[in-house]
Every structure is written in structure tokens, then in C-alpha cells.
Amino acid sequence: MNRPKNILLATALALTFAGQAMAQTTIEGLHVWTSASEVGALKVLTDKLATMGFVWQDSAVGGANGANAQQALRTRVAAGNPPAVMQFLGFEGLGWAKEGALRSLNDLYNKNGWQADLPPVMLQFLKQGDDFFATPINMHRQNWVWANKAVFDKAGITPPKSWEELIADGDKLKAIGVTPIAMSDEGWQIEELFESIVTDVNGPDFYKKAIIDLDDEALSGPEMVKAFDLLGKVRGLHDAGYTGRDWAAASAMVANGQAGMQIMGDWAKGEFLAKGMKPGIDFLCFPTPTATPNYKFVFDTFGGFKINNPKINSGQDAVAEAMMDPEVEKNFNLIKGSIPARTDVSMDAFDDCAKRSFADRAEAIKNNAMWGSVTDGFAVEPRFSGVFLDVVGKFFVSDMTSQDAAKALVDGINNAR
Amino acid sequence: MKRSIRFSDRLANWLPRLVLTPSLLVVLVAVYLFIAWTGWISLSSSNIVPRYDFVGLEQYVRLWSTPRWHTAVANLFIFSSLFLGLTTGLGLLMAILLDQRIRAEGALRAIFLYPMALSFIVTGTAWKWILNPALGVQKVVNDAGWTSFVFDWISQPRFAIYCVVIAAVWQSTGFAMAIFLAGLRGIDNSVIKAAQIEGAGLPLIYRTIIVPMLRPAFLSVIVLLSYVAIKSFDLILALTNTGPGSATEMPSTFMYAATFRRDQMGVGAASAMMMLMTVAAIIVPYLYSELKETRDGC
Numbered sequence: 001m002n003r004p005k006n007i008l009l010a011t012a013l014a015l016t017f018a019g020q021a022m023a024q025t026t027i028e029g030l031h032v033w034t035s036a037s038e039v040g041a042l043k044v045l046t047d048k049l050a051t052m053g054f055v056w057q058d059s060a061v062g063g064a065n066g067a068n069a070q071q072a073l074r075t076r077v078a079a080g081n082p083p084a085v086m087q088f089l090g091f092e093g094l095g096w097a098k099e100g101a102l103r104s105l106n107d108l109y110n111k112n113g114w115q116a117d118l119p120p121v122m123l124q125f126l127k128q129g130d131d132f133f134a135t136p137i138n139m140h141r142q143n144w145v146w147a148n149k150a151v152f153d154k155a156g157i158t159p160p161k162s163w164e165e166l167i168a169d170g171d172k173l174k175a176i177g178v179t180p181i182a183m184s185d186e187g188w189q190i191e192e193l194f195e196s197i198v199t200d201v202n203g204p205d206f207y208k209k210a211i212i213d214l215d216d217e218a219l220s221g222p223e224m225v226k227a228f229d230l231l232g233k234v235r236g237l238h239d240a241g242y243t244g245r246d247w248a249a250a251s252a253m254v255a256n257g258q259a260g261m262q263i264m265g266d267w268a269k270g271e272f273l274a275k276g277m278k279p280g281i282d283f284l285c286f287p288t289p290t291a292t293p294n295y296k297f298v299f300d301t302f303g304g305f306k307i308n309n310p311k312i313n314s315g316q317d318a319v320a321e322a323m324m325d326p327e328v329e330k331n332f333n334l335i336k337g338s339i340p341a342r343t344d345v346s347m348d349a350f351d352d353c354a355k356r357s358f359a360d361r362a363e364a365i366k367n368n369a370m371w372g373s374v375t376d377g378f379a380v381e382p383r384f385s386g387v388f389l390d391v392v393g394k395f396f397v398s399d400m401t402s403q404d405a406a407k408a409l410v411d412g413i414n415n416a417r
Numbered sequence: 418m419k420r421s422i423r424f425s426d427r428l429a430n431w432l433p434r435l436v437l438t439p440s441l442l443v444v445l446v447a448v449y450l451f452i453a454w455t456g457w458i459s460l461s462s463s464n465i466v467p468r469y470d471f472v473g474l475e476q477y478v479r480l481w482s483t484p485r486w487h488t489a490v491a492n493l494f495i496f497s498s499l500f501l502g503l504t505t506g507l508g509l510l511m512a513i514l515l516d517q518r519i520r521a522e523g524a525l526r527a528i529f530l531y532p533m534a535l536s537f538i539v540t541g542t543a544w545k546w547i548l549n550p551a552l553g554v555q556k557v558v559n560d561a562g563w564t565s566f567v568f569d570w571i572s573q574p575r576f577a578i579y580c581v582v583i584a585a586v587w588q589s590t591g592f593a594m595a596i597f598l599a600g601l602r603g604i605d606n607s608v609i610k611a612a613q614i615e616g617a618g619l620p621l622i623y624r625t626i627i628v629p630m631l632r633p634a635f636l637s638v639i640v641l642l643s644y645v646a647i648k649s650f651d652l653i654l655a656l657t658n659t660g661p662g663s664a665t666e667m668p669s670t671f672m673y674a675a676t677f678r679r680d681q682m683g684v685g686a687a688s689a690m691m692m693l694m695t696v697a698a699i700i701v702p703y704l705y706s707e708l709k710e711t712r713d714g715c
Binding site for chain 2: 067070071074077078091095096098099185186187239240241242243244381382383386390393394395396397398408411412415416
């Protein structure tokens with residue numbers, strides 16, 4: 001073969017490959033998913049996108065509970081180079097939508113009628129004014145207790161029916177040489193405990209009034225003081241080494257029998273499953289004890305930034321459609337440990353904890369007993385949830401009285417308004 | 418001939434300015450322009466992104482009504498004074514001891530200086546475990562038989578800040594020592610000999626002659642370490658993550674949380690301005706007096 005022919009051939013080949021690469025649009029997604037189960041779950045979504053003709057360009061920014069990703073995003077937006085789609089938790093998306101930075105997905109919502117497939121209380125985090133700006137893929141429940149079955153049997157206790165009973169069970173666990181509650185002194189972990197107590201003792205309507213609506217009277221009232229009193233009683237139930245402990249390390253304590261239980265969202269379930277433990281046999285999952293059943297949620301969404309490029313825009317639409325695909329939601333959540341955001345997905349393949357979560361959610365939707373959690377930013381805007389974390393975290397580790405704590409909440413909230 | 422001399426004179430005059438101009442421009446933009454920008458943001462209602470309106474001192478009022486900010490300011494003073502005092506004192510002591518022509522001085526110097534090579538993240542994580550009552554010092558002593566021994570400062574809001582001091586002093590003392598040692602080596606031996614001939618003992622010589630002669634070394638140590646104290650952000654995050662119950666909050670961690678986690682960019686900018694003013698209020702007079710004296714003295 002002579003030289004010019006070679007060059008021609010090479011050029012032809014190069015052009016062919018270039019043509020193929022051009023046909024597939026790359027969609028950049030900025031998110032905080034870095035753990036094994038999160039990455040595995042995300043792959044379900046990106047595989048679906050690949051079949052729709054889009055290449056997912058992964059920009060994962062982990063660490064600092066999502067603060068690093070938020071910082072990265074702010075820098076990118078300020079530089080006029082936002083990612084095609086961004087993962088949002090709680091009010092993060094609403095904040096950007098209010099700034100007018102996000103693309104409206106109304107056409108897709110209207111075409112597919114997605115509103116009807118989602119729990120109504122979710123919509124406020126997907127819609128700013130008249131515009132839908134994001135789609136959800138999952139839902140985590142936050143008010144769970146994870147318990148070691150063998151330890152519970154040894155101490156002769158069963159899942160408690162009230163917080164008073166749970167605290168009393170602590171003494172029985174101590175008697176057999178086990179740390180009753182595996183936890184940490186980190187503000188957000190204590191806040192999880194606290195908001196479960198607030199809702200469980202005073203009912204979901206009170207939670208709505210005091211914490212979602214930030215009503216002064218409710219925030220400083222006797223119900224709040226009572227909740228702080230109960231939280232104070234939990235103080236004696238953790239071990240001395242709880243300083244700065246990671247939530248997953250606390251789950252491990254329950255899994256290996258050092259501790260009796262942990263109060264944590266259902267992302268903790270993965271820690272038990274990863275050790276080969278079976279729900280109901282090796283470990284127990286039950287909602288935090290209450291006479292007024294309620295459901296505290298956290299969910300992940302993706303929204304698209306306004307980018308003047310029709311190819312990118314069709315990719316943003318494809319991400320939304322893939323996320324709302326029932327099959328994708330099912331397979332995604334089987335790996336992630338949460339339940340589908342859609343209410344019409346079959347739960348047959350899921351474990352008992354997930355089935356319970358799905359059933360309880362259906363019940364909570366009917367009873368209007370389903371609210372977002374403060375800890376993960378689904379109750380109030382970050383400047384208010386920060387106040388809850390500060391006050392509750394400080395209360396737990398110091399000798400602050402319940403009355404002072406309730407007053408500090410009201411003062412802090414009003415200062416941040 | 419005359420003309421060319423004048424040209425090279427002029428060039429010699431202009432060259433330093435020419436060479437310094439680019440870096441001066443970078444500093445002007447990257448430091449002073451952004452200080453001004455932060456000042457502007459601190460007077461606006463900025464939340465999630467910068468907003469260029471004017472709300473007066475509202476964000477400063479909000480800042481000073483936040484109890485966590487008061488903790489942060491108090492901690493900055495506790496931490497900085499203890500950190501500076503202990504590091505300088507211990508560093509000077511170690512330098513004087515090392516300066517006694519002892520054996521294996523090189524090895525000891527390297528050992529003491531080594532912590533400086535670690536990042537604050539590593540120091541913080543290691544000390545987090547050492548100070549944890551269920552893992553570190555307390556457990557070791559308890560297991561050795563002294564079961565009533567308690568050392569749980571890190572989980573006590575009142576004492577946690579001292580844990581940060583311990584870790585920071587451990588990290589930076591070697592650095593202070595190295596600078597003092599260099600200073601000591603620069604002192605002419607004949608001064609000491611002369612004082613000895615006059616009958617002065619070593620403690621007196623160190624107190625009245627050598628330490629005062631180390632003044633430039635003190636200046637370097639204090640300026641460099643104050644800057645470490647103020648930016649102690651990563652140490653706090655790794656060691657206590659501002660806990661327990663915000664007890665180890667510092668202005669730097671406060672500013673980060675306000676700006677990037679709580680959508681209170683205006684409050685964050687106000688706290689940054691307060692930090693700048695505090696630093697300026699302390700460092701500027703000190704630098705001024707130190708540098709003025711050198712100029713007068715020489």
C-alpha cells in the first residue's frame with residue numbers, strides 16, 4: 001500500500017469515529033454520591049441514559065455533607081459554566097430556582113402527569129412558583145430505629161411503644177453490658193433524634209406548626225420543653241467514645257452487638273446488609289416509637305441549569321425521564337436502600353424494611369402525617385435548620401435547661417429571619 | 418557617552434518597578450479588590466448568591482446576635498493566646514536546650530521539626546483518636562490499671578478548645594524551635610564570654626542578653642504563628658468539627674458554614690470583615706512598632 005492511501009484510510013477512520021462521538025451528547029451531572037451503594041445505584045440511571053443516547057459525565061464532589069459540592073456549584077455558576085444537571089437536597093434546588101437559574105420541566109410534567117404519581121408533599125421541593133425544576137428518584141425515611149435482634153433477645157426486650165419505654169429499655173441494655181444507643185455528638189445526629197422525639201410525642205401537626213411553619217409560640221411552648229426533657233434523658237444512654245463518631249461507625253456498633261440500637265435514617269440499612277445480616281432475623285428495623293404514626297422523609301432530586309444549547313437541553317429532559325422511569329426507580333432503590341419516589345412501583349423485590357417504609361408512607365399520605373426532616377434540609381431553609389442543629393447539639397452536650405433551649409431556638413430563628 | 422549613562426541610570430531606576438508591577442497587580446486584584454468586594458457583600462442582603470443591594474449594617478447586627486459567633490470570637494482569643502504563648506515558650510526552651518552542644522542534635526532537631534511536615538488534617542485526625550476517651554490516652558491508662566483516670570476534655574464543651582490548643586502546639590512548637598535555634602546560632606559567642614568574664618551566670622545571661630537579642634526571631638515566630646492561629650480551619654474540622662455543640666467554633670469555620678452551608682453569604686462576609694479588622698487591630702500596631710524601632714535603631 002502506498003502512503004497517500006494510508007493517510008486517506010486513516011482520515012476516513014478518524015472521521016467515522018468522530019461522527020459517532022458527535023452523535024452522542026455528553027451530559028455532565030454534579031452530585032455527592034461517592035459510597036459503593038450510591039455509585040452502584042447511580043449506574044442504573046446512567047445505563048438507562050446510555051440507551052437513550054446520552055453519555056453521562058460524572059462530576060462527584062464528596063465530603064462535608066454536601067457542602068463541598070455546593071461550593072463547587074457556586075463557583076461554576078459564578079463562572080458562567082454550570083453543570084447540565086445538579087443533585088439537589090431539600091431547599092438547595094428551590095434556592096437556585098428562585099435565582100432563576102434552573103430550566104422549567106413543565107412540558108415533561110404535563111405530558112407525563114408525574115405530579116399524580118408522587119406524594120403531594122414532595123411537590124413543594126420540585127416546584128418554584130408555577131415551574132417544576134427537578135425530578136426525584138428515591139425517598140429515604142429518617143425516623144427509624146435499627147436494633148440488634150440477638151442483643152434485644154438477651155436483654156428480654158421488644159421494640160418499645162413509646163419514648164419513655166425506649167429510655168427505660170436503656171437500663172435493661174446497660175444491665176447486660178451493652179451501650180443502649182449508638183450515636184455521636186455531631187449536631188445533625190442529635191437533631192435527628194430530637195426531631196423524631198418532637199413529632200412522636202407531640203404529633204405531626206405540632207411538628208408542622210413549630211418546625212415547618214416556625215411558629216414562635218409553638219417553638220417555645222410546653223410541648224417543645226417536654227421534647228427537650230426527653231432528649232435530656234437520652235444523655236445517659238450513649239458511651240463515652242461518642243465524640244465525633246461517624247454514623248456508619250455507630251451502625252457497626254449495633255451490627256456487632258456492642259450497642260443495642262441506633263436512631264438513624266434508612267441509609268444505615270446498607271451497613272447491616274453489607275455484613276450479611278437479614279432484616280427481622282439478625283437486625284430489626286422499626287419506626288421511632290409513637291402513638292401518632294408519622295413519616296419523616298429525605299429525597300434526592302436532579303435539576304437542570306439554564307444552558308443555551310438544545311442538545312444539552314434534550315439531555316436534561318432525558319435525565320428527568322430516566323429518573324421518573326418506574327423500572328429505573330425500582331432498580332436504583334434496590335441498591336441505594338431507599339424506596340421509589342413514585343407511589344406506583346411494585347415493591348415485591350424489596351426487603352421487609354423497605355416494604356414497611358412504602359406501606360407507612362401510603363398511610364402517612366392519607367393522614368397528612370408526612371413531613372420533611374430538618375437535618376437533611378427538607379423542613380426549613382438552611383439558615384433556619386442551622387439554628388436547630390446549633391441549639392439541639394449544644395443542649396445535648398451541656399447543662400442547658402430545656403426552657404433555655406426552647407428560648408434559644410426562638411431567638412435564633414428570629415435572628416436568622 | 419553622557420546620554421547612555423543617563424539611560425542606564427533611568428533603567429536602573431525603573432527596572433525594580435517594572436519587575437514588581439505584575440505581582441503588585443495580582444496582589445491588588447486578588448487581595449485588596451476582593452477585600453473590598455467582601456466588604457460590599459457584607460452590606461448587602463446576599464443569601465445563596467451575591468446580591469448587589471444595600472441593607473446597611475443589618476448583617477453585622479445579625480452576626481453579633483448569633484451566640485455561635487460569640488463562642489467563635491472567644492475561642493479565637495483563647496486559642497491564639499495559649500497557642501502563641503505555649504509555642505513560643507516551649508520552642509524557645511527547646512532551642513536553648515538544643516543549643517547546649519548536645520549529642521545527636523541533628524536527629525533531635527529533625528524529630529521536633531517533623532510534626533510541621535504533617536498537614537493539620539493528619540494532626541487533627543490523629544489527636545482526635547488520641548484524645549477520645551474510649552480509644553486514646555484515657556483507655557490506655559485505664560487498661561494499665563488506673564481505672565478511675567478520666568481525660569475526656571474533647572467531649573466536654575468547656576475544655577474541648579484546649580484539646581485544639583494541645584494538637585496545634587504539638588504541631589508548631591518544632592517550627593518555633595527551629596527559628597529560635599537559627600537566631601541563637603547567629604549570636605556572637607564573644608558576647609556570652611564577655612558576660613561570663615564579668616561573672617554573670619547562664620540564667621542571667623539568657624534572660625538579660627540572649628533572649629532580648631532574639632527579638633527579630635520573636636517577630637518572625639509571632640507573625641507566622643498568628644497567621645497559623647487564624648487560619649486553623651482544617652485543624653478544627655479534622656479534630657472536633659466545631660463540636661461538641663459548637664464549643665470549638667472559630668471565626669473561620671463560622672464564616673465557611675454561613676457562606677456555603679447556611680446560605681447566609683452576607684453574614685459570612687460580615688464575619689470575614691470582622692476577622693480582618695481583628696487581625697489588623699492586633700498585627701498592624703505590633704508590626705509598626707517592631708519595624709519602626711529597627712529603622713530608628715539602624
